[in-house]
Amino acid sequence: MCCLRLPSSQDKDGGYGGGPGQMPHLATTYAAVNSLITLGKPEALSSINREKLYTFLLRMKDASGGFRMHDGGEVDVRACYTAISVANILNIVDDELIHGVGNYILSCQTYEGGIAGEPGSEAHGGYTFCGLAAMILINEVNRLDLLGLIDWVVFRQGVEGGFQGRTNKLVDGCYSFWQGAVVFLIQRLNLVVHEQLGLSNDLSTESADDSSESELSDEEEHLEGTSSHVQETFPLGQEGAGQDNASDSPKIADTGHEFINRPIAMRPLFDSMYLQQYVLLCSQIEVGGFRDKPGKGRDYYHTCYCLSGLSIAQYSWTDEADSPPLPRDVFGPYSKCLLEQVHPLFNVELDRYYEARKYFSGL
Ligand SMILES: CC(C)=CCC/C(C)=C/CC/C(C)=C/COP(=O)(O)OP(=O)(O)O
């Protein structure tokens, strides 16, 4: 099993390469850390040299505020996310690491509303997830134009049910996670969205009342009488009050934990059942594994991100972490198809995330 080789992929100066002897790289460091957390045993967690990893992360930091993927490598939003993700989950994040990251990511949000890999490039689902997740982790998500981002992402689900990565491109199973998770994260950002809409809490409550008087759509009926499901619109001034407000912001080390415990107050902005159908019926290969689309071969990357996207879709109607979806929100036989929930900011199984947090917060 490749994970047994991970300690030897750890560079003597910190970080992980793709294999033993290879140069440390942020993408493989992120993959190695998440793999060790998924293994979850103390031997796996204690094998990570956090002090050296921190110095590797600082070495990757660029004057622009962003991070580069490896020594002499490219600076992009993916590097910002992978650096901040491992720093947060390993409890080694500090002000020096996050300094300027928000400015860099902000400079990558495009006229379309999504986020590009670098300033001046095209908005893309992979980088949009990275940028949004990193901004949440550093407590600066209110600086993004979330209304523009919503406008962009809601049009990325194709008639096939899957998501495309960018405008006018084909759908692909891996974007089930990259784009699906963007929506899943936005569902927990209702207060920032409301602020950017210029709605006060009172107005929001009024709009909730108004909509309850209007004729119910199919989705609204879906929500009727389901106490374990999200409200039709935001119950502001109740749960989540003060979130994303500088004075009440969680400490940077706690952002990943605080975020998952936010109640969802916004229904999904994509068709979750249709996405599940794309993943299971179009991306899945009968002999096992997942692919981009019919006609393509399976690979580990698409298997990982199709499954993570499927989990995101299955849990998109639940209103709190750890509560299981209703059978009607899961496509296919419940006992056979229901997946574990993933943490939407780190893409590791939620239970393993909690174990890792317990372990690393005690160090
Ligand atoms: C954490 C981590 C490693 C993040 C990676 C994020 C990610 C998936 C970035 C996308 C990269 C990219 C430009 C793909 C376009 O490929 P394409 O032109 O073949 O595909 P497209 O037609 O779907 O755009």
Ligand SMILES: [Zn+2]
């Ligand atoms: Zn893909």
